[in-house]
Amino acid sequence: MMNGLRFTKVLLLVGSVLGSVTHAAGFQGSVLDEAGEPIVGAMVTARFSTPFQERTVFTNDQGGFELTGLPESTDHLIRVRRIGWHDVRSGGHMTAADELTPLDFTMVRHTDPALVAAQLPANHWYELLLNKLESEHDREQFVRQCTFCHQQGNPATRLQRDPEEWSKILALMARMGAGLDEDLRERVPELFNTAYDPATAVPALTEGWQDPDFAPPPSENVRQAVVDEFQLGGRSSMQHDMIVHPSGDIYSVDMTTDTLFRLDPGVPGGSREWFSIPREDVPLGGVMGLAALPSNSEMHVGPHSLQADSKGAIWITLATGNRLAKFDPSDDSFTIEPLPGGIYPHTLRIDDRDRVWYTIAGSNHVGMYDPDSGQHETIRVPARSFGEAVMLRMIPAFIWLSQYIDLSGALGAGGGEGVGPVPYGIDIAPNGDIWFSQLNAHRIGRIDPETFEVAMIDTPFTAPRRMRFDSKGNLWIPGFSSNLISKFNPETLEFQSYTMPTEPLGTETPYSLNVDRRTDTVWICGTNSDTLISFDTASEVFTIYPLPTQVTYTRDIDFDSEGRVWTSNSNVPAWQIETGIPRVLRLSPRGTPTSEVSGGQ
Amino acid sequence: MRWGWVPAIRLVLPFALTGSLALAMGGCAKPALSDVQLATLKAQAQALADNFEASPADGSTGIVVRLAFGEEADLDLYVTDPLLDTVYFARHESGTGGIIEADVRCDTPGPRIEEIRFPDPWPGRYRVGVDHPQRCDGEQSPAPAAYAVTVHANGETYTTNGIVDLEYFEVVVLEFEIEKGGS
Incomplete structure (x- = not known):
């Protein structure tokens, strides 16, 4: 291990100096239509600070709202949004200390249905595409392969183009x-x-669209929720994964700029620090060379997934750098750990012995690193066929050979089945077993944490992605291209699947889920629909929470100790996100937070 | 240009791309370019750059970025503006007003020059990239192609030339800065 690499923080404590947050400061009022009737379920958003934080609440049955817990004596930009109505945007609203400032809005109905269509989340548009695919094989392939970077949520993705242009894009x-x-x-x-x-x-x-039941408001329960969004990074960013650290800070890895961000949500507007992850000698595009980077990318090592160990150190997979990084928050230093084998370290979890387990997506391995002993294990997991196994074993030889002979003429075109099984999600069972998914192979696998023996199980659905255990030892798995989540019992080997409730049915792409083990509530990324979705495992009821920003593409979920749900918007390219800049966001299902900061579970 | 490059990986992962896992799927290894071939390509690239002088762009105002290439390949020009927004064949206009004049493809008659303009450029850093998505002559990978890039920005001229493999994107072939109120 390379010790003692210390890197100076690029910038400290970025965030405006604002007035303190008091629960009483904020706005209250109503949202009515032109006839004076209440608009139920409108999203009222207050933006403040630079970089900004946005807080969103929903209007109640009377059209009333309370936006509380805002910084006092601060200017706010207000936006009111409801599908079917023109957005209302209004600036210069100043909060007062210890009181809620009155604020009423009147919304005007859209008269142009095209503008209503443009307000709909991406999954509505995606259904138009899916409806034209008659074969289930095509549909599954299209979803799995064509939706893992960005939504169809931005108008730029829905342009009609001449066939040659489409062909070049594809x-x-x-x-x-x-x-x-x-x-x-x-x-x-x-x-x-x-x-x-x-x-x-x-x-x-x-x-x-003019009927009352078109785009109905969320339930009364959902309308209690508060959503906070914190601008993070820039227009070339991809905030791939984030975690809630035990300290209460939020850490997020920006894959396309090689940056680790730290957000303190306790400061009004959030204070942000960022740390450049050491690139060492890794060139732009990574150690393997990428043939098609985003044009505005600065990605060398490509930080992808992160977790905190029991001492609070943060471990990060550097996917294109083919190594691990450890960040020590006590002195803000990085340590880089080269990997002995494998290609493209992907998702990472840490066991109760602080051993780091990670999928290695490119070469079909699962890796383990024990920082105490320095032990590395690169565990080969089964391929789908003998031929694929041979191919995967030949990768190192090809890489070596390509130094001397140009092998690029041997490239295949890939295909709907994807090249390689792609070990993807990973989690540690309560009994210590390691479980992982193979996205393209439609399987999950178990690794014995002591002997490293591997056993595979086919999933009865496609594209198992990022999965998690509940407190009882059930493994919850999202089917990215199969529009469901599934509960797997490792004792009985039985699956029980639940179809996602997102409307239109069949259009959700659940990228990831996490389980709040205090309640065993499953939280799922509504990756295609600008939503977070909860699933109560006792009642087996889904609840959909709409998110206020168009093109909110989410890839992972974490919780703070108050049970609030955190995720990041990692649509890439970022310019397709409304406002063009990524955010990390917090959903407080039970209303305005009384404490801004609370540590991870 | 990366001779003897290490192919990357084509996966269902963002930016995980072309390569090694697909190597065993078919095809034969081809020898790397000879010194003569390399010298020929470099000469072609220089000739393309020289030809710019024969057909200068109207760069009296704003920024004009031009990419020249031969009939054997379809190359694509990418210009990323200070907002980190990119103009290219599939994004015809950027937030700062950059516009691609036309996507020059295999069936586009010569001179084969792709052009992106910023009539009222924002100050800040601009990045120019060149992609080689397809051959027009049926040659197989790596089939490198020569190119030249020239930038006219408020009276200043920047040029470069090079060679790019088939299905390879040179993300940065040139970067330049536009200062507030000038070049």
């Missing part, structure tokens, strides 16, 4: 990993152009 996507079968790829340009033809798309999306 080729570029394939080089970024989104391979489709040749036949499907040839049909995609027409698929997009017909699905997104405004002449048919808008009527299909807005049928009955």
Whole structure:
């Protein structure tokens, strides 16, 4: 291990100096339509600070709202939003100390259905595409391969283009990993152009848009929730994963700028620090060389996933740097740990002995590193076939050989099945067993933590992605391309699946989930629908929480000790996100937080 | 340009790309370019750069970025503006007003010059990239292609030239700064 690498923080305590937060400071008022009728379920958002924080609440049955816990004597920009109505935006609203400032709004109905269609989350548009795919094989492949970077939520993704332009876009996507079968790829340009033809798309999306039950408000229970969003990073960022540290700070890794961010939500507006992760000698694009980076990328080592160990140190997979990083918050130093084998360390979890377990997506391994002993294990997990196993074992030879001979003519085009099984999610069972998923192989596997023996189990659904255990030892798995979550019992080997409730049905892409083990509530990324979704495991009831920002693409979830739910918006490219800049966000299901800071579970 | 490059990996992962896992799926290894081939390509790139002088862009105002390449390949020009927004064949206009004039493809007659303009450029750093998505002559990978890039920015001119492999994106071939109120 390379010790003692210490890197200076680039900038300390960025965040405006604002007035203190008092629970009483804020706004209260109503949101009515032009006839004076209440608008129920409107999202009222207050933005303050630079970089900004936004706090959003929902209007109640009377159209009333209370935006509390805001910094006093501070200017706020207010936005009111409800599908079917024009956004209301209003600046210069000053909070007063110890009182709620009155604030009323009148919303105006849209008269142009195209503007209503543009307000709908990406999954509504995506349904237009899915409806044109008759084969389940095509549908599954299309979802798994074409939605893992960004949504179809920004109008720029829904342009009609000439077929040659589509063809070039698809080729570029394939080089970024989104391979489709040749036949499907040839049909995609027409698929997009017909699905997104405004002449048919808008009527299909807005049928009955003036009826009261079009885009109904969330339930009264959901309307208690408060959403806080903290701007983090810039327009070239990809805030891939985040965690709630035991200290209460939020850490997020920005994959495309090689940066670790620290957010203190206890400071009004949030204070932000950022730390450049050592690149050492890794070139732009990473150790393996990437043939199609985002054009504004600064990614060398590509931090991807992170977790805190029992001492509070943060471990990070550096996917394109092919190494691990350890960040010590006590002195803000990094230590870099080279890996003995494998390609593309991916998702990382830490066991109760502080051993670091991580999937290695490119070479079909699971890795283990024990910082106490220095032991590394690179565990080969089963391929789908003998041929694939041979291919995977030959990777090091190909890499060595490619120093001397150009092998790029041997490249295959990839395809809908994806190249490689791709070990993906990973979690530690309460009994210490290690479980992981193989995304393209539609399997999960168990690793004995002592002997490293591996056993595989087919999932009865496609694309198991990022999964977690509950307190009782059940493994909860999202099916990214199968629109469901599934509970797996490692004792009986039985699966019980639950279809995602997102409307239109069949359009959700649950990328990840996490289980709040204090209540065994499962929280799921509504990755395609700008939502977070809870699943009560006792009553088996889903609850959908709409999020206020269009194009909120989420990849992981964590909890603070108050049971609040944290995630990050990592749509890439970031410019497709509303406002063009990523955020980390906190959902407080039970209302305005009384304490801004609380540590991870 | 990366001769003898190490292919990356094509996975279902963001930016995990082309490569090694696909190597065993078919095809034969090809020898790397000879010194003569390399010298020829470099000469082609220089000739493309020289030709810019014969057909200068109107760069009297704003920024004009041009990419020249031969008939054997379809290359694509990318310009990232100070907002980190990129103009290229699939994003026709950026938030700062950058516009691509046309996507020059295999069937586009010569001269094969792709052009991106910023009529009223914002101050800050600009990044120019060159991608090589497809051959027009059916040659197989790596099939490197020569290119030249020139930038006219408020009276200043920047040029570079090089060689780029098929299915490889040179993210940064040139970077330049526009100061507030000038170049």
